[in-house]
Amino acid sequence: MNMSRVAPTARADDPAVAAYMRMIFNYMTGGVALSGAVAFLTMKSEGLMQAAMNPTTQIIFMVIWLGSGFVMNGLINRLQPAAALGLFAFFSAITGFAFTPLVAAYTSASVFLAFFTAAGMFAGASAYGYVTGKSLSGWGNFLMMGVMGLLVAVVIQIVGSLMGYQMGGFSFIISLLAVPLFAGLTAYETNMLRDMYYSHAGDDVTTSRRAIYGAYSLYVNFVIMFIHLLQLLGDRR
Numbered sequence: 001m002n003m004s005r006v007a008p009t010a011r012a013d014d015p016a017v018a019a020y021m022r023m024i025f026n027y028m029t030g031g032v033a034l035s036g037a038v039a040f041l042t043m044k045s046e047g048l049m050q051a052a053m054n055p056t057t058q059i060i061f062m063v064i065w066l067g068s069g070f071v072m073n074g075l076i077n078r079l080q081p082a083a084a085l086g087l088f089a090f091f092s093a094i095t096g097f098a099f100t101p102l103v104a105a106y107t108s109a110s111v112f113l114a115f116f117t118a119a120g121m122f123a124g125a126s127a128y129g130y131v132t133g134k135s136l137s138g139w140g141n142f143l144m145m146g147v148m149g150l151l152v153a154v155v156i157q158i159v160g161s162l163m164g165y166q167m168g169g170f171s172f173i174i175s176l177l178a179v180p181l182f183a184g185l186t187a188y189e190t191n192m193l194r195d196m197y198y199s200h201a202g203d204d205v206t207t208s209r210r211a212i213y214g215a216y217s218l219y220v221n222f223v224i225m226f227i228h229l230l231q232l233l234g235d236r237r
Contacts, residue, residue: 017197020211021130024193027088027215032222034089035096042100053101061098064091072216081208088216095223102227110234117233118226125183126218129190136191143188146181150174175228182228186221189214 042048051057068091076084103111129136153174193214200206 016201017194020197020207021190021194023208023211024214024218025126027085027212028218028222031088031092031215031219034092035099035223038093038096039100039103042097043104048097049100049104052097058098061094064094065098068216069220073213076209076213076216079209081205081212084209084212088212088219091216092219099223099227103230105236106230106234107237110230114226114230114233118222118229121179121183121225121229122186122218122222125186126190129187130194132191135195136188137195139184139188140192143181143185146177147185150178150181153177171231175231178228179225179232182221182225186218186225189217189221 042052072087072091075087079087106114153170157170157174193210196210197207200210
């Protein structure tokens with residue numbers, strides 16, 4: 001999430017800041033719940049499952065998912081809050097739909113283990129980013145370099161797989177790096193969202209837009225942590 005610090009460090013005990021952060025986490029939790037509901041319905045429908053497994057569907061989904069990181073901020077800033085929330089809901093729904101084949105490859109126990117482990121790590125990282133009295137802005141460049149490096153590694157993994165190379169060990173390393181990287185990113189983004197509140201306090205429309213974009217950004221972090229924890233901890237069916 002690309003943010004620049006334009007306001008003094010916000011106080012975590014400020015009721016207005018606390019209410020704003022609750023809004024963000026409520027939206028984010030709603031997005032996760034919607035993804036789970038769509039994934040459940042997809043698994044129960046043979047037709048939907050076949051559509052989700054279609055290679056064309058997966059390619060379109062990956063383009064949407066990767067492209068959202070570049071366009072979502074601009075889109076949300078141009079939309080009215082209700083429309084922006086609808087866009088986030090749509091993104092959450094298609095994420096649940098497209099990731100269903102991957103999740104369905106693992107046992108139910110593995111899915112629950114990965115989910116609750118991701119939830120615990122996410123909660124801990126977010127809590128640290130929110131309650132710490134210091135700015136975590138210095139983490140930004142390091143974390144962004146880590147994300148770029150991870151994307152390069154994923155591209156190498158995909159190309160290697162298409163060329164017929166066995167990339168299981170490489171995939172394990174990627175997952176091992178991704179989990180702490182996105183936990184750190186969660187703490188950083190929570191801290192930035194908190195501290196930027198004063199820059200738009202009093203402007204209800206901008207505050208709503210920032211809350212929705214914050215929910216989207218934290219939602220992406222959670223989903224990535226969950227998927228990689230599933231690959232690290234999960235047992236395939």
